[in-house]
Amino acid sequence: MSNALVVKNLNKSFLTGIFGKKRQILKNVNFSVPKGSITGFVGVNGSGKTTTIKCLLKFIFPDDIPEMSISFFGDENFSMKIREKLAYLPERPYLPEQLTAEEFLFLHWKLGPWKKSKNTFEAACKKVLLRVNLPRVEKNFLRGFSKGMLQRICLAQALLYQPDFFIFDEPMSGLDPDGRRLVKDIILEEQARGATIFFTSHLLADMDELCTHLVVIDQGEIHFSGPVEDFTHSESKTSVLTYLDAQQRRQQDTISKDELSAKISEILKNQGQILRLNPVETSIERVFTERKWLEEKNQRKEP
Amino acid sequence: MINIGLFTFRELIRQRLIHVSLFVAILFFAISFFVGSLSMEQGSRILFHFGFSAIQITLVGISILLGSNLIPKEIERQTCLIILARPIERFQFFVGKWIGVAAVNFCVCSLLTILLWLIVGTEYSLFFFIKVGFGIFFESLILLALAFWCSQFLRPAISLFFTVGIFILGHWLTDLMYFAEKSKSDSYVLFAKIIQNVVPQLYRTDWKSFYLLEKNLISSLEFFAVTLHSFGWTILLLFLGSLTFRRKDLV
Numbered sequence: 001m002s003n004a005l006v007v008k009n010l011n012k013s014f015l016t017g018i019f020g021k022k023r024q025i026l027k028n029v030n031f032s033v034p035k036g037s038i039t040g041f042v043g044v045n046g047s048g049k050t051t052t053i054k055c056l057l058k059f060i061f062p063d064d065i066p067e068m069s070i071s072f073f074g075d076e077n078f079s080m081k082i083r084e085k086l087a088y089l090p091e092r093p094y095l096p097e098q099l100t101a102e103e104f105l106f107l108h109w110k111l112g113p114w115k116k117s118k119n120t121f122e123a124a125c126k127k128v129l130l131r132v133n134l135p136r137v138e139k140n141f142l143r144g145f146s147k148g149m150l151q152r153i154c155l156a157q158a159l160l161y162q163p164d165f166f167i168f169d170e171p172m173s174g175l176d177p178d179g180r181r182l183v184k185d186i187i188l189e190e191q192a193r194g195a196t197i198f199f200t201s202h203l204l205a206d207m208d209e210l211c212t213h214l215v216v217i218d219q220g221e222i223h224f225s226g227p228v229e230d231f232t233h234s235e236s237k238t239s240v241l242t243y244l245d246a247q248q249r250r251q252q253d254t255i256s257k258d259e260l261s262a263k264i265s266e267i268l269k270n271q272g273q274i275l276r277l278n279p280v281e282t283s284i285e286r287v288f289t290e291r292k293w294l295e296e297k298n299q300r301k302e303p
Numbered sequence: 304m305i306n307i308g309l310f311t312f313r314e315l316i317r318q319r320l321i322h323v324s325l326f327v328a329i330l331f332f333a334i335s336f337f338v339g340s341l342s343m344e345q346g347s348r349i350l351f352h353f354g355f356s357a358i359q360i361t362l363v364g365i366s367i368l369l370g371s372n373l374i375p376k377e378i379e380r381q382t383c384l385i386i387l388a389r390p391i392e393r394f395q396f397f398v399g400k401w402i403g404v405a406a407v408n409f410c411v412c413s414l415l416t417i418l419l420w421l422i423v424g425t426e427y428s429l430f431f432f433i434k435v436g437f438g439i440f441f442e443s444l445i446l447l448a449l450a451f452w453c454s455q456f457l458r459p460a461i462s463l464f465f466t467v468g469i470f471i472l473g474h475w476l477t478d479l480m481y482f483a484e485k486s487k488s489d490s491y492v493l494f495a496k497i498i499q500n501v502v503p504q505l506y507r508t509d510w511k512s513f514y515l516l517e518k519n520l521i522s523s524l525e526f527f528a529v530t531l532h533s534f535g536w537t538i539l540l541l542f543l544g545s546l547t548f549r550r551k552d553l554v
Binding site: 014054057059060061080083084086087088089090091092093094095096098099103107108110111112113154157167 | 306307310315318382386388550
């Protein structure tokens with residue numbers, strides 16, 4: 001699978017205080033997002049997720065080091081052609097309150113990579129508003145919209161045309177359960193269409209449901225980048241072994257990969273019987289909250 | 304760029320600041336009208352001067368307030384990010400925003416100038432009123448571009464005070480030069496000359512003296528020179544603003 005996004009040696013520092021003390025937020029960030037994947041970007045508050053996204057979209061400028069590169073679809077220049085393929089949903093969408101929903105979407109239609117008539121827009125506008133479950137709000141001013149409605153209208157501008165790469169920063173924050181379901185369905189539909197989705201969320205259960213790939217960041221450093229299975233099974237590769245012992249009693253043990261062959265030999269030697277061998281059920285949430293990935297990384301660092 | 308300008312214009316004309324500014328200017332017209340009617344012979348002169356002063360204060364107020372706050376507010380609330388994620392350059396966004404406010408100024412200025420002409424008396428030439436109105440509009444364009452640029456590296460409040468300072472200095476340049484020549488100090492004259500060249504000569508856009516109306520003294524050449532001067536400064540300030548905004552971290 002080729003990559004839609006490759007980030008190499010991304011560093012970002014800010015000057016803080018009166019004397020301009022340098023504070024490094026991102027430290028040698030390296031990761032890739034495969035084309036057609038749904039990649040979750042996970043990290044605790046203040047770990048550098050939004051800063052990374054802002055660097056990707058050139059809202060802020062990375063530290064100028066020669067080895068640094070950010071390439072979308074193989075293009076390192078962030079050209080207009082590439083930007084035509086991107087859609088972005090910010091974390092807290094404050095939108096121009098004095099515009100109506102239709103005017104807001106029309107502005108984005110006009111800024112898009114196509115030159116189509118107003119008639120085509122009206123059809124597209126109705127369709128996209130229906131898709132985000134906001135029917136009959138075209139003429140309503142955005143100042144009257146709730147937080148969830150603003151989130152949906154912002155999602156609508158991202159979906160207005162069919163981009164190849166979506167960058168969503170907390171797309172499900174502020175939404176009710178129906179809204180979250182809707183966003184998840186849209187993400188899955190867009191992936192089925194062939195688009196790549198890169199999104200951040202603190203709702204790890206949603207990530208479990210959606211993501212094919214994962215990037216984990218902590219204190220500005222990438223700790224994991226790869227398929228979700230590799231992340232969830234990185235915790236000591238444990239298995240659940242169900243067997244009958246010598247007295248024909250049913251037993252169940254959770255054991256590590258290293259212990260597995262010795263345990264099976266022991267059961268067979270004692271005239272027992274192996275019934276089932278299953279991997280331990282893991283989830284992104286469980287692995288992430290237990291911080292095993294961080295411990296493993298630290299262990300690897302230590303001699 | 305035009306699209307950004309158009310939608311900024313739409314957004315701004317619905318803002319209370321513009322409605323209140325218009326209301327205050329019209330209120331000022333009404334007060335001038337009553338004050339003018341108390342005078343036997345100077346009625347139209349008072350109305351003319353007060354009326355155009357009201358238009359000037361309105362336009363300068365809109366330019367300085369919106370110019371100092373519009374882009375910093377967009378950055379702070381991150382409304383500009385979804386626009387800048389689109390295939391547009393940063394300078395297009397910056398200049399587009401300026402176009403939007405300039406268009407609001409143009410509409411406010413046109414509306415108030417025509418209204419003033421109707422109040423003062425249609426026996427005076429509308430063409431002259433339009434010229435005076437354009438002078439005020441040109442001044443607002445310079446101040447708007449200046450406030451836009453300053454707001455890129457100064458806090459909005461400091462940018463606001465700085466622009467007000469340049470506005471006062473720009474109108475005070477003739478006095479500065481006069482006092483420098485009277486002082487007979489070479490260093491003071493040199494200082495005044497430097498200031499004359501690094502600050503927009505806003506006094507040149509000020510044609511609201513009734514004397515000019517009576518004598519019809521705004522020649523086409525003067526009008527052309529002031530237009531050129533104003534656009535020169537505006538383009539320079541917009542260029543500097545775009546350069547600053549191009550490399551600005553939007554945090």
